[in-house]
Amino acid sequence: MDIIFLILIAVGLFGLALMSASLWSVVSAWRKAASRGLSITFLEARALTKFFELQDEFLDACVQFKNIDPTVSVKDIVRHHMADGDTQALLSHWKQLQEAEVHITFKSLVLYDLAGKNMDQLIENLNREYELIIPEIGEQELTAYYYCKFKIAGDSSGWITPDLEEFKKTIEEKITLALLTGDLSDFEALANFIKEKYLNDKFWKSLCHGQVLDQQIRISK
Template identity: 80%
Template sequence: MDILLLILAAAVLFGLALLLANLWSIVVAWRAAKRRGLSISFGEARALTKFFDLEDEFLDTCVEFKRIDSRVSIKDVVHHHMADGDTKALLTHWKQLREADVNITFKSLVLYDLAGKDMDQLIANLNREYELIIPEIEESGLCAYYYCKFKVAGDSSGWITPDLNAFKATIEEKINLALLSGDLSDFEALAKFIKEEYLNEKFWKSLCHGQIIDQQVRITKG
């Protein structure tokens, strides 16, 4: 029994020693960051302990990230660096995106950068607006005109290239179905119904992570 107690006590002491060593390494990382003017959370300080040698140059780059956008998590910067990413290049890309005033999360930028995406092309895609027009959709003696201007959400625009021809076919099918089953006595109400129930934000998100800028449906007698 005494042996079991000794083993248990040794295990507890060993666990405490590991915990204290872990906590101390976090404190050391936090103090090093603080000296460089970097204010970070406990979780961010813990991420910095992954470095064998925490260089001032890296911390200064982190300070610049926080200066540009305080929401940037140093954990994401560390993960990028540990995946053999170039932290200075990442900072340059983040500045480019901020200056371009595009809607993209830092986590998405990290993934784009590690995938080797061209930043100029990425910015162009982030700002790109697509137009889709179907001038005539005839069904049940009615004729529908459809127009939509949309863009792909920033976190997806580097991975998705919209297929407008496929989109037209899908949208035409939905409008045909609506013309067959909707209220044909009020064209304006039917057009509103199509936009709100068939071609709404949920539809565009599932189609291509799309965000509607402008969408029009007009229905007349064929």
């Protein structure tokens, strides 16, 4: 019984020593960050303890990230660095995206950067708008005209290339189904029903992570 008690005390003291060492590492990282003008949370300070040697250059880059966007987490910058990412290059890309006034999360930028995406092309994709026109969809002596302008959500635009011809087929099928089953007494109401029921935000998100900028349906007899 005495032996078990002694073992428990030894284990407890060992755990306490580890916890104290870990806490001291966090405090040291926090103090060094503060000395470079970087205000961080406890979790961010703990992320900094992953470095064998915490460089001033890295902390200064973190300060610049925070100055551009205070919501950027040091944890994400550390993860990028630990995945063999170039922190200075990432900072340059973040500045480039901010200047281009495009909407993208920092976590998505980290993934794009680690994948080696070309930033100029990425910005072009982020700003690109697509137009899709189906001039005539005929069914039951009715004709529907369809037009849509959309873009791909920023967090997905670097990974998705829209297939407009396939999109046209899918949309034409949905509009044809609506013309067969919908209320034909009010064409304007039917057009609005199709947009709200069949071609709504959920549909476009599922199709291509798309964001609709303009969508028009005209039905005539």
